[in-house]
Amino acid sequence: FKSVNPVDRLLLKGLNFFAQIIARTGVAIPSQPSTVKEIMRTYGTAGLTVYSGLTGDSPIKNWAGVGYTEFPNAYKLSDESVIANQKRKYACQACPMACGGIVDIKEGRYKGTVGHKPEYETLCSFGGLILHDDLDTVVEINELCNREGIDTISAGGAVAFAIECYKNGIIDDKQTKGLKLDWGKSAEILKLTEMIIDREGIGDLLADGVKRAAAKLGRGSEAYAVHAGGQELPMHDSRLDEGMGIAYQCEPTPGRHTISSYLYGHLYQTKKRLPGTKKLISAASGKDGKKVALYTGTSILMQLINGSGVCEFGIMCSNLPLTDYLNTVTGWNLSRDDYMKTGERILSMRKAFNAREGVKPADSKLHFRAAGNPPLNAGPLKGKTVDMDNLESQFFTMMGWDPATGGPTKAKMAELGIAELFSK
Numbered sequence: 001f002k003s004v005n006p007v008d009r010l011l012l013k014g015l016n017f018f019a020q021i022i023a024r025t026g027v028a029i030p031s032q033p034s035t036v037k038e039i040m041r042t043y044g045t046a047g048l049t050v051y052s053g054l055t056g057d058s059p060i061k062n063w064a065g066v067g068y069t070e071f072p073n074a075y076k077l078s079d080e081s082v083i084a085n086q087k088r089k090y091a092c093q094a095c096p097m098a099c100g101g102i103v104d105i106k107e108g109r110y111k112g113t114v115g116h117k118p119e120y121e122t123l124c125s126f127g128g129l130i131l132h133d134d135l136d137t138v139v140e141i142n143e144l145c146n147r148e149g150i151d152t153i154s155a156g157g158a159v160a161f162a163i164e165c166y167k168n169g170i171i172d173d174k175q176t177k178g179l180k181l182d183w184g185k186s187a188e189i190l191k192l193t194e195m196i197i198d199r200e201g202i203g204d205l206l207a208d209g210v211k212r213a214a215a216k217l218g219r220g221s222e223a224y225a226v227h228a229g230g231q232e233l234p235m236h237d238s239r240l241d242e243g244m245g246i247a248y249q250c251e252p253t254p255g256r257h258t259i260s261s262y263l264y265g266h267l268y269q270t271k272k273r274l275p276g277t278k279k280l281i282s283a284a285s286g287k288d289g290k291k292v293a294l295y296t297g298t299s300i301l302m303q304l305i306n307g308s309g310v311c312e313f314g315i316m317c318s319n320l321p322l323t324d325y326l327n328t329v330t331g332w333n334l335s336r337d338d339y340m341k342t343g344e345r346i347l348s349m350r351k352a353f354n355a356r357e358g359v360k361p362a363d364s365k366l367h368f369r370a371a372g373n374p375p376l377n378a379g380p381l382k383g384k385t386v387d388m389d390n391l392e393s394q395f396f397t398m399m400g401w402d403p404a405t406g407g408p409t410k411a412k413m414a415e416l417g418i419a420e421l422f423s424k
Ligand code: SF4
Pocket: 090, 091, 092, 095, 096, 097, 098, 099, 100, 311, 312, 313, 314
């Protein structure tokens, strides 16, 4: 820790303090790979919970609340609180970052539970999203979901949906088997998660996800079913970083937070890694257009990162020359522009696959709450509405995708050399 540069050390020590400043003033501290690296090394993704909760990055109260007024206890699910029970660090094979950890609950009702340190997404989806700040219960739920193969983002989204439905009289005590659902109630939240896993009572409906649950329940419940294309949304607010909205709505796999965003464009150093992105940016018009261009370059970069099996955190937190490494490993001698074309081809092929299978852009529209319709009336995101139609149109144009089918145009397929693959 002492070897860390002084700015990073200050930021690490004052996560809560800086998050409060950012949330209240809107003055952001520029993210830099070295800071993120130190957060990841020290806390893993759990280092970001308080910062995100207070600045408006992580959605609060099923996307209808404000972090610093309605969830001021975000620190209980963040950084030092999370590693207080860490028994040891945990890493993927040979990774020097070791962002994971094994935690051991030593007292209380979950005494004896040993499992993986919850990730940021879990700490938020079973934290601020449902106004719940009991860390031990989150650790217990995390372990339960991991062992049952249940995604904690979707599970947290389903619990948030159920709480709002219950509070608005759409589901009743009979369906919840007597559970009095409300924000922040640990025992009820744990029990409901178990019911989802066991498909018991209302859990049977929720296990299919909020989109299907709302379609069956009706009675206005779709207002609380926050998803894109049936995928419950991750814990990065598209009203703060509109690029997240593009990712959630427009990518071949909707509702993912691990592809691209405006912030990721800087964190992944897209312009340096794929200089062709600069051409996209210069050709784009307006502030929004230039941001969408950076988003586009980053989405293409992510196809290369994922396609080569590299951990995205390693790329995010370093200056590792990905394309040079790929040349060394393969013996190829491709330029960064060649790699950019490869990434573009991967991304477009995935969209072409969807289009061929009949998946249309209309099938993955971002839920209106996540686009700020209506906007929040307080907090860092007050008054913010995202024009998703405009962003989708700009992104599709840059990629050469047809707005009706969502797939690449014939001209784009010919340019990428994939027309034959999709000729039938
Ligand atoms: S490879 Fe990635 S996920 Fe695995 S420990 Fe390293 S940084 Fe974490």
